[in-house]
Amino acid sequence: MRIIINADDFGREDSRNTAINYSMINGYCSQASIMVNMNDFTDEAVKLSKDNGYQDKVCLHLNLTLGKPLSKKITGTSLCDKNGFFKFNCVNEVLKTLKHNMRLKDILAIREECEAQIKKYLDYGFTQKHIDSHNWIHLHLPVWIALHPLLKKYKFRSIRPIRPNLMKTGRKKLRIYYNIMNFIFKLSKYHVNNYSSNCEEFIDCNKSDNDVYEIFTHPKIVNGILLDCSDSYKGNAYKEMNEVYNELLKYGTVLRYDCLK
Template identity: 35%
Template structure:
């Protein structure tokens, strides 16, 4: 089994970037994805310059936390952006699985393009695409993905979360069905076979998937996931039989 450990939220803050650097140095993560609209994109660019030979750097599309890069009066009027304390912030969580008008989707797509282009402007070479709170797998944004990856030459994308060992059989069946539909729509895009949460894999006994399966696990160094960090640091990947650590550049 080939295993990608991806640190989400790179660029969110100096603290997150420092933690990601520590986990890269410790050999615990092989990939990370960058947020364009948060507090330390400059630090993310420095991480890329230092670790680009060994770690893949993707884009972490974000419409659920922080402020947009582009102003949109339409999205404010429709409630997808809100004004608070003289700032405009995202308010997309309640809309992520709704089908909106073509004009609204065009406005959102402009924001996503601005985020990708800003990361590229900082010299970061994008290996793959995923999103904050998995918005790219919801009904609102999913139809945009084929055009986005084609426009920017991004050939790889995180799949729907389908590694859920603690879920009910009905939940797993529905997730697998949705994952297959997403894969069908994005059949020209490369994805791993499975995607899940690092803690689920750790607590489930570090399950080795059969054959040449590729599993991506997400983690969040430097955030509010201290227990996850402890478990990640204690894992000796070298000692795990039939497990090979890779990054997104290698698939």
Template identity: 30%
Template sequence: MNNNDVVKVIINADDLGMDARTNELVFELMAKKKITSATIMANGSACEEAVALHEKFPACSFGVHLNLTSGMPLSGNLASLAPITDSDGRFTGLDSLLYAPKTRILIKGVYNELSLQIKKLLSLGLDISHIDSHQHIHNIPSIFPAVKMLQKKYGIRRIRLSKNLYLPDDHNVMRYLKKKAFNFILKKIDNSLSTDLFTGFDTFYQIGKREMVGCNSVEVMVHLREDFQRWSDYKMLQSSWESDLVFPVKLISYNQIN
């Protein structure tokens, strides 16, 4: 790869549909052509609005943001999800999901819940471009098989990698090897499609200012929320950040990953 090679970059906004304010910010930057993709939370309070508005942006891709850690599940049968929900039926967070005993009942409940999330978006008229997940739950080994089964069931070939681009001072050989193996399996099963690399916006920007990333395509995750860390994504996306990189980029959507 030489300095004239263009890196194809997907800017994907997570959490679309979480609430009306998130929708507002995501669609604002889509209109400005700063974001090329987004993933929708089917159990978010503004999911229906997000799907209704997505048709205004045919050049962008819209996927499903699978969620087992935030808000209310769509499942009517909460007994199977009891280890990861509270007395009000709400998801209790990532730690609960990570450390709950992965019984057959729970895994079946997880499969059914994630299936309902995909079905809801399809029923609203969304052509789902790809799969990713809230807090990267599709990377959890016990959850991964259910996600791959659903990917095959619904014919969604594109899926987000596990994060595999890190800052130099965050390098870890064992993690690198585990991620490489996981991503190989993720792509190999059912001939799935993804980018070469996946990371957050700040990491991509900091690396790209100093060196080549050595790939053809990268998915860059952003979150548009009004807390300190995530508000920085919103502000940086409106800058001329591309001109600070040592390589040229072309913004694409997941629909262009073949």
């Protein structure tokens, strides 16, 4: 079994950068995904990856929910507030993407922002050509329609699939929505046939030795302890990163996406 341990939210803030950098240097994570619209924090993350020799292990964490966009047109959509900052809460407002962002002008505005983030990612010199996103925003239909042509244009190799637990939500409308999106996404050649989850969900899933699994983490240092602060853990209980890593080693070999090709 092949396992990818990703550190989400690189570039979000100084404390996250410190924790992710430590996780990468010490091998707790095999790759990280960077938010490129967070100004000085992004620049700090880029420098850390270059200075510590893991720039080739950084993919793009597409972000349409936090901070300020890199482009202008998207500020006229429901994704942004009156001050031009992202405000969309895709956990609680997921169905509003369909209601407010399916117009052609909105999709084109989203495409402009996605392209701006892709270009900045590439301008930094990153080569991983893999995309995931903050709050799974890339698997909202208007965003997927906007993003999909850019994957071919910029020769991206893979993109994070939908989290299985999202398709099992107790809310019927959301369950239907995510199952439809999963079907649409699987039609794409950019789908990597793997399970994407946190450590807890991975342990509970039906595993096959021949499959590839991605486990996302959110490293953060709390009271001097390096923790995986993924909110998707049951009860939001944090786990120490060394425990997450050692638990996953019981199941397979840790690697990154570009080793799959």
